[in-house]
Amino acid sequence: MKNLSFRRLRALCWKETLQIFRDPSSNLIAFVLPMVMMFVFGFGINLDSSVLRIGLLDEASGTESNGFARALEASPWLEVHRYETRAGLGHDITESKIRGFVIIPPDFSRRLKDPSGTAPVQVVADGSEPNIAQFVGSYVNGVWQSWLQQDFADRGKELKREIALEPRYWFNPSAQSRNFLIPGSITVIMTVIGALLTSLVVAREWERGTMEALLASPVSRAELLLSKIIPYYLLGMFSLLLCAATARWLLGVPFRGSILALCVVGTFFLLSVLGIGLAISTGMRNQFNAAQAALNAAFLPAMMLSGFVYEISSMPAFLRGVTHLIPARYFVSSIQTIFQAGSLWKVLLPDILALMLSSAFFLGLTARLTKRRMD
Amino acid sequence: MNFLLRIRALVIKELQSLFGDPSSRALLVMPVVLQTLLFPWAATLEVENASMAIYNRDTGAASTELVQRFTRSAAFTDIVPVHSQGEMENAIETRKAMLAVSFPEDFSRKLAAGETAPVQVLMDGRRSNGAQIAFSYLQGMVEGYMKDRAELAGRHLPSEVVTRYWFNPNLDFKHFILPNLVAIITTIGALILTALSVAREREQGTFDQLMVSPLNPEMVMIGKAVPAMIVAFFQATLILCAAVFLYHVPFRGSLLLLYLGMFFYSLSLVGVGLLISSLCSTQQQAFLGAFTFMMPAMMLSGFTSPVENMPHWLQVATWPNPVRHFIEIVKEVFLKDASPERFLHLIVPLMVIGFFTLSAAAVMFHRKSA
Amino acid sequence: MSRVVVNFRDVTKTFKGMEVPALDAVSGEIRTGLITGLAGPDGAGKTTLLRLIAGLMEPDRGELRTLDLDPIRDAAGIRGEVGYMPQKFGLYEDLTVLENLTLQADLRHVTGTEREESFERLLTFTDLKKFTGRFAGKLSGGMKQKLGLACALLGTPKLLLLDEPGVGVDPISRRELWRMVEELVGQGIAVVWSTAYLDEAELCGTTLVLNEGKLIFDGTPADIARPLEGRCFHLRDPGEGKRRLLTRALVRDETSDGTIQGHNLRLTFRPGTAPFPPGEIGAGPDADWKPVKPRFEDAFIDLLGGGPPGESALAAHTKEIPLDGETVIEARDLTKTFGDFTATDRVSFAVKRGEIYGLLGPNGAGKSTTFKMMCGLLVPTSGTATVVGLDLRHSAGKARQRLGYMAQKFSLYGNLSVAQNLAFFSGIYGIHNSKQRSRIRDMTEIFHLGPFLNAKTDSLSLGYKQRLALACAVMHEPDILFLDEPTSGVDPVTRREFWTHINGLVERGVTVMVTTHFMDEAEYCDRIGLVFRGQLIANGTPDELKASVATRDDPDPTMEDAFIALVTGKEGT
Structure with a gap:
């Protein structure tokens, strides 16, 4: 130039x-x-939740509900706090002390045998944090599924999944x-x-x-x-x-x-x-x-x-x-x-x-x- | 009386210079309007219109039925049929698909035989968050299909947990983002405004003029704080109105509490802004300084992501961050109707931060002006 | 024999959005062998003309040849040949002296031994050798100006354009710069020196005078002064009350212009009139008229139709402060140090009510540090500064209510309108409601601000900004006025008007403290303190200072002579 x-x-x-x-x-x-x-x-x-604080109210307090409650507590992704009343749960989720809660109703054992396909437990997540709320839903569901499988296995039955999705990450395998x-x-x-x-x-x-x-x-x-x-x-x-x-x-x-x-x-x-x-x-x-x-x-x-x-x-x-x-x-x-x-x-x-x-x-x-x- | 009249003169002057000419008026309103119109649509972690690649080696009815279900869903609008494992991987690599589903040849046969039929799902790890969410949608559709099959066959299916969402029943991201925007946008406005307006007076020499007048540094500070707070309130109200009337986010709490929070928040912002400006001698430094704090x-x-996802030490370290506390206040008052006691609990940190930043700014002002 | 290097005919330039052209059909030429002055008030079109010559702007109409080339089409051809120093000197403040020079040398391809030689020559020439490592931003005004000149001189240009090189620069630096430029002229370089200071224009070989975009005069200083021969007089020894006498003299029909010079008055009479008996305006018995040589400034004011009227409408609207002979401003052993640098060193002086006290001194001598401590903008390291008996640091509000302050940059809010500025400054001094309205009305009338009340202050000319700044500073009727280079860059007519108001206020009992670089402004002061190297090296009336340097060869030195003699006398010690 x-x-x-x-x-x-x-x-x-x-x-x-x-x-x-x-x-x-x-x-x-x-x-x-x-x-x-x-x-x-x-x-x-960080969009991956580390440990979620959730509340748990066990109104059934039978062996079955106890088993599920222990399964929740055993999850490394959940930090479970026990509550005595529904009001307590409502209060603490409003104050963001917990991001969701699980209520095991008194008729848990009966409803467990119900063929409707809906779990007898009630799960609520804090929608004001959508990202976390989604995790609450899927983690609790995860615990539920494996507990159910375990429960079936304990009773000598096998719960077979008809379609098994096999997820795999292409790149970033740990997601x-x-x-x-x-x-x-x-x-x-x-x-x-x-x-x-x-x-x-x-x-x-x-x-x-x-x-x-x-x-x-x-x-x-x-x-x-x-x-x-x-x-x-x-x-x-x-x-x-x-x-x-x-x-x-x-x-x-x-x-x-x-x-x-x-x-x-x-x-x-x-x-x-x-x-x-x-x-x-x-x-x-x-x-x-x-x-x-x-x-x-x-x-x-x-x-x-x-x-x-x-x-x-x-x-x-x-x-x-x-x-x-x-x-x-x-x-x-x-x-x-x-x-x-x-x-x-x-x-x-x-x-x-x-x-x-x-x-x-x-x-x-x-x-x-x-x-x-x-x- | 005299004190108030002098402050009034300062405030009027500041507002006149802010709203006096069309370009600075536009700079106060336009970005807010644009941001409220664009960002709620952009800032979502939900997955919609995602693309999915399907490699279907199966010719049976089951896989066809599933593919049709995928096609009909709102989450996936773009279904890319591929014809080999390589093509499937390629679709992920080139971002043509966020996830890819592969049905093996014997999928329908196994399903019919009552065996477990595996389906391989490849996800793009470069967008693991979106992919994970998309995968959960996929999972839902597969479960739905299985349920329908079970019902047809009159079989009993393992029960599933249904989650209800409080405060935001449809888990609409806009309900989350708009209260956040109230905090974010006012931060940009109030902080840059205070930091720059003092620096500008210094550059133009009018600051000396104020210092030789009977005004004392506190009065000058109040004169800078009030207009910035007015602008912050104005911008916040604009976004609040948009949230409620345009985006129909339900406002559940008390407006009074929200504005009270707003007051203490803008006070602590003004403190930060004045502190930055007292450390800077030029507008450039003030702007870049404010930016370095703001980011x-x-x-x-x-x-962008929940505070509780941060490591514990960082949660403690970010306690002095006023934005964090205000976001919590807006969200809880807006969506959860926070009680006055809860509000009091949340407002204390802002009061403490405001007290410290304002006192620090006052000390710096005295040092500079004396 | 001198050669024409720039030639322009009917050059017109109008800026977007402006109704009046910045330059209106201006013609002229610039030659080698002499300094061509480009004089005129602010906004006259001086900078525009220089930019047109340098090819930085294109004229709308008219012909312009620089070094026989079209400065727009043959831009590349003239750029290496024209040295241009813009108003703010165009220096990078965050680069050192040497870095600034090196940059300019590289831009002009001055390399190798040629570079070494020119650096050596220019640094010696400008006396900047000791400061090559200093940041340009840390230089004093005079040194910046010299560095700006050195940068413009790299590559040995044929034409040198200097845009107001004298603004904000003390007389010594200005005189040095002048000598340097004269030397360049001797080497065959054509020089254009633009200025609003007419005493500078007086020294030029020939001068183009612009006013409102029009060329109103083109010729030598002798030519411009010729019509005033026999019309300029000094009234010597008029006795007490020189300010009142000036007012009375200016009210008379015979006079067209007048200023104060120490104890004397300097008056210009209208053509065909003769001096009146001094007794008629109440002058003392010893008063007598002495004809003096007309100056460029007299001629310039005459060209514009004479100076402003002698009576200050402002004074008429100001309360009378009884003269009690009290000391109202006092500095005692005032000292300020920045690190190991002593900016002000044990300065003491006292100003009585109704006096004008001037602080003079070269750039960077500590004058403005002293001034800032007096009005409470800086805290003294030791010693005290008191105003009306109060320390400004401690009894802020009360004392500050009684003082008015006007800074050299006319600290106004540029994006507010004139009316908003007036309302603001009265508001912070606690003037409200009907009082406020009536004060604003008065100020609008006194300073002729009516047509501009709703205009943005930034859009005003410098002269009107200066008027507005004064209006804002005196709205609350202060006892004491602090003026920091109050007329910097302002044309002589506005400057006259300004001093008419100040004189009027002082007659009402207001005390004034002023810093200035203008020697004719120093003449208005009752007493002057000369600050050099942080110390007060002289303190007295203008006439005393002048007398102190009088010699047999120069029995009647000017204020500038006195300034230079006193400062250079100290320099040796």
Whole structure:
């Protein structure tokens, strides 16, 4: 390119780098926040219930009901508290002290022989925490089924299941939610570095009057643009690798893919978010508004609509359409694949293609907005 | 009297600068409206419209019947027929299917013979949570089928536990997410507002102007706190209305208690915001500082995943997080009609946090202004 | 022989959303061999013209050639050849002096030995050698300005554009900068120096004067002053009450403009009139007229149709404070240290009721630290600062109610309207209801704010911002006014008007403490404290300070001479 000078570009990039390292708040965002977030997601965000607190009221107190109560108590997934009254159960579930309860009615033994197919026990879960409520239901049911089987076996009969579902996880065999949440959270961190931090940089130059001095120098538009992209790209890639390493070695998330795949996907995602941040910053020329806009345009969609916590396929059609416009969506799906499944290029390629398109779009937009003049 | 009139002047000034021009007015309302319209639809851990791959080697009636049942369900709208084990795995890998079901050749025969007929189910571990839920739907459908068969044959089937859900009978995720949004969205608003408005006055030099006036630092702080609280109340009311009238989430508790909780919550937020702003000299630092606080605080609040799923030490460590306590208050008042005693129990942490953050901010203000 | 390097004809530029063009059919040229001044009040179009010349903006109409090239189409051609220093100097505050220079050198491809030589030359030239490792943000205003110049000079440009390099810079630094620029002119570089300070314009070889986007004068300082020959006079030794005398003098039909200069008055008379007998305005028996050389500023004000009227409507709306001769502002051994740096070192002075006390000093000498301690914004490390006998730190509310404060950035709420600002500042001083309404009405009238009441303060011109800032500072009728560089960047007419009000208030018994870089503002003060290296090195009336540096060669030094002599005299010690 005729108007690209390596020396000028290098000088501008070096300037940008010095500024990043000298600003305490940039350091906070670039180095401290990613680590904090990794640990927050590593320990704080967990969709698999560990131990559920439930209440138990045994109104039958016969041998059979006792057996079932003991089976519940023996479950490693349940922490069972005994209650004397229904009112006590109601009170404590309202105060969130227990997340559900089981009532064994007085006529338990009689109803056990009833052929209706519905268990004689009454199970209630706290619907205000749907995730936990679902677990209460399925754990209690699990205990019930195995107790029933045991009970039949004790009586010398075999309870045969006609259809046996044999579930098996393809990737992530232990089915731990952190194994997909932690890689997904890297998306959020990269968005913060790529979009939030850069949303301030061009606006700041305008506000402080340094842009005017730059524009009066022989700097070309391409150099101006590249000097904003390269340092933040390197910073983003550094933090991507740092996060990946933290996930792999400190948090023990299996990493089955290759560094190469990670870098390729990371590159195009980073370029997309850099494009968003820089386009906002260049268009707004005002730090206060740019920061707000970046928060709403890049960060919140990456949190909510990228599929990293909330399954995209479960969203209504119009929202699913919207997610296709969000680069984070493609990165989440790729990085989960890279971590859990390996470098499956045929899976990654469509995502990479989408990210290439979005980075071309947003960087192109920034280039269009970048003026070589002040009017 | 004079004291109140001066505070009033401060508050009016702040509100005028917030609502004075269209762009800052839009920044206060638009994100809230967009978030209330989009996020309740997005933030769901339920599984709908999921895709399922089916590899059916069986030609019997039983598997055909089951496949038809799957197709009819709301949870699976996308059924992908595959024709080999490899294709099945491929469907999972490429995310074409969240789970894949494989019927062996002898499925119908075994079932008819009264033997146990195995069905292999492959699930995408990259989305283990969704897959697990989808699997439980699948399980339900299979059980239903077996029950129907048993009934036809007049046989007795092992009984099953039916769970009822209190406070949210249909286990609708929106009932969970909307009360949460009340807390989350007001957090963003109130925190960024207080942190930035002080930093902006510092950058523009008007802060000195306030400091040489007869106002003392406490008055200036109240002057910053009240408008932020007004905005927080306004935004919260907006979401509450949307929750009740748009999403039809039943509001069971007392509005008075909710707003009382809101009051102490916004007080502690304002304390955090003022504390951050007293540590920063520029708007950029204030914004990034507020963000650095906000991110972990929101993540560890029980919004994305329940607090009780965290390891015990982290549950203890997040006690000073005001978002966590407020989410609990909104949820319990909103959905469970929390009693005044329970409310009192929940509000104490917020009062303590508010007291500490505000006093710390006051100390910092004095130090900076003196 | 000088060469034309920039040539522009009927250049017009209108910004989006503005009805009036920022530049309206302006023509002129810029030559080598001399400094071309670009003078005019704030908002006159100076910066726009410089940006057009530098190719940073495109004119709507008209022709413009910079170095014989079209600055828009041949942008690449002129960028290496034009050095441009924007208003805020365009420095990266978080980079060091050397890093700023290196960046600019790389951008202009100044490398190898050429770079070493130019760094050596520029650092010596600007006297920044000792500070190469210091962050630009930590430099004083004068040093920033020199660094900005050094950056603009890298790559040896043929044309140097300086946008208000003198704003916020003390006289010594300004004089040094001037010398440097003159040296450059000698080397054949064409220089444009834009300024709102007309004493700077006076030194330029030739000057373009802009007002509201129009070119109102183009020529040498001698040309502009010619119509005023014989119309400018000093009234010497007028006796007591110089402020009252000035008011009376300005009320008369003969006078078009007037200022205070120490004990004397300086007046400009309308064409065809002659000085009146001093006794007619109540001057003392020793008073006499002395003709003086007209200055650029006199001519500029004349071009705009004369100065503002002499009577302050503000004073008429202010309560009378009886002059009791009491000391109302006092500093005793005031000291402030930041780490091991002593910003203010045992400063003591006292100001009596009804006095104007000025704090002068070079940038970074501790003047604003002292000022901040006096109005209670900073806590002294040791010593005391008392206002009306009260320590501002302890008896905050009561004492602060009695003082008004106006900062150099005119601390107004930019996104509030004028009326909202007035309501707010009266509100926090406890003025309410009918009293508040009547005060706001008065202020609107006095400062002609009527048409702008509902306009956003940010959209006001600097002059009106300054008026509004003063209005906000005096609404609660304070006894004491603290003014921190109150007229920085404001044009001379507005500055005159401002001082008319201040003089009027002082006549009513208000005490004023002011910091300034303008030597003509220093002349308005009753007494001046000169701060240098944290210490008060001189304290006295303007005339005393001037007399203290008078020599046989220079029996009548100006205030600027006195300032420089006193400061440089200390520098050696």
